[in-house]
Amino acid sequence: TTDIYYDDDAEVSTLDDETVAVLGYGSQGHAHALNLHDSGVDVVVGLREGSSSRSAAEADGLEVATPADAVAQASYVSVLVPDTVQSDVYENAIEPNLEAGDTLQFAHGLNIHYNQIQPPEGVDVTMVAPKSPGHLVRRNYENDEGTPGLLAIYQDTTGDAEERALAYAKGIGCTRAGVIETTFQEEVESDLFGEQAVLCGGVTSLVKHGYETLVDAGYSPEIAYFECLNELKLIVDLMYEGGNMEMWNSVSDTAEYGGLTRGDRIVDESVRENMEEVLEEVQNGEFTREWIVENQAGRPSYSQLRQAEQEHDIEEVGGRLRDLFAWAEEEEQAEDEDESV
Ligand code: NDP
Ligand code: MG
Ligand code: MG
Known part of the structure; x- marks a missing residue:
């Protein structure tokens, strides 16, 4: 142990x-x-x-x-x-x-x-x-x-x-x-994998796909923002407190049944295979070599990707909504400047 x-x-x-x-x-x-x-x-x-x-x-x-x-x-x-x-x-x-x-x-x-x-x-x-x-x-x-x-x-x-x-x-x-x-190996590899596959990369990608799916189908961006991004915090808070079961136990039976039957269709075996690929690039040093070269070159792709993320509709909608509603204020004040995980 x-x-x-x-x-x-x-x-x-x-x-x-x-x-x-x-x-x-x-x-x-x-x-x-x-x-x-x-x-x-x-x-x-x-x-x-x-x-x-x-x-x-x-x-x-x-x-x-x-x-x-x-x-x-x-x-x-x-x-x-x-x-x-x-x-x-x-x-x-x-x-x-x-x-x-x-x-x-x-x-x-x-x-x-x-x-x-x-x-x-x-x-x-x-x-x-x-x-x-x-x-x-x-x-x-x-x-x-x-x-x-x-x-x-x-x-x-x-x-x-x-x-x-x-x-x-x-x-x-x-x-x-x-x-x-x-160990150094375990800390580094699990940290890089976690932030890429689940925490930073995986979750933002999931949110954007969900948001785009709703908006493209004609739903209002504001509603899509609330459903796919804002409510995520409530779900994650429950998971943090008591694991997935705390979350399942707290949402409605309809949400639980829908999630249990549909979740694995969204994040399916192909996603698992992608995760294994990403993990391999972490383990064999390919990711780190890419990141070092990217830094040596003055971060061209990094800047471009950041810019694209900044320009995504969800940022504009979110910014507007956060200004309109008081709920975010307290959190923004308490928020830590740093994004590292
Ligand atoms: P920061 O980006 O906050 O570090 C900034 C500090 O480093 C500033 O004081 C800056 O001073 C100084 N600095 C920057 N460039 C240079 C340089 N070329 N020479 C000398 N000083 C320099 O770092 P973090 O605290 O985020 O990360 C530090 C370590 O902690 C990393 O290994 C990170 O992975 C790890 N870590 C970070 C976590 C986090 O939440 N941030 C969590 C766990 C681990 P100046 O004013 O001169 O630029
Ligand atoms: Mg709902
Ligand atoms: Mg990290």
Whole structure:
């Protein structure tokens, strides 16, 4: 069975004699740095010259240095800059300043798993990945609540990699909720697959197809928007609370019978085959190679796809409806800026 760690399994004091460098002060970076700081850990934030995040980190009372200086000062390095710039930052600022016995830590295993970063022997390589956007990681901590997280050890040369990573996980509040042990491979591959097939890619595609089917058949876009997009939240909330059964038990018998008889006709075996193909591209590195090349080329397809998504009718209809109805206001205020999952 899977190991899950809680507060009793970790001691923040393990990091008493260490300085933790948090590179980046974005979604995850600000949350980790502030939570660690409030937990009594010595933190230095690493930001490049002219960084737009610098004033925020300083205003929050944290020490700021360049990434290179932060790494040089620290024995524990948490890499929280965007995945697409990590190998650059690693090469220029981290690697030259890493020492034997240091910990190099990530919140997502992409660059390690696909060999974009190849750390030297002699350092510990770990992952502490909150399963939540950074703004919630911070908010939960301030409310004495926890954020569930993942922990993985890629390389343990000191023999203390796990103990130190658990101390970090406790420092940011993750062991309050529970930390699940995993591997870099499992975290990366399941994360990429989930966001592509189900969470981000799959669900938006399903919504758009449903919306277009209704609108093309002559139903009003407003009604189609409510049915296919807006109501999704109510359904997902029920699934989140109590699984699929909570949802089935809460909807009408008509909705349940219709869904049970029609769902597998919509998302049928061919979709399952497509999912297996997408998973294979994740496993064999094809997706990551494509994404690296796309970034090197200045993101031409990405920009185009984004633009097309922006121009889809459902955006205009949704924007109009959200302005007209009060229900979205509260949520938009509470909404976290970050979309990563
Ligand atoms: P962000 O995009 O929020 O990071 C932005 C920060 O990185 C800013 O402080 C920015 O500073 C800095 N930065 C950007 N480019 C550079 C650069 N070239 N050199 C130095 N600093 C730079 O990242 P996230 O918090 O979203 O992601 C960080 C890690 O956490 C990733 O590995 C991600 O996969 C993982 N993760 C993210 C989650 C999320 O919800 N966001 C959830 C779980 C894991 P500047 O002002 O200089 O641009
Ligand atoms: Mg209905
Ligand atoms: Mg992801």
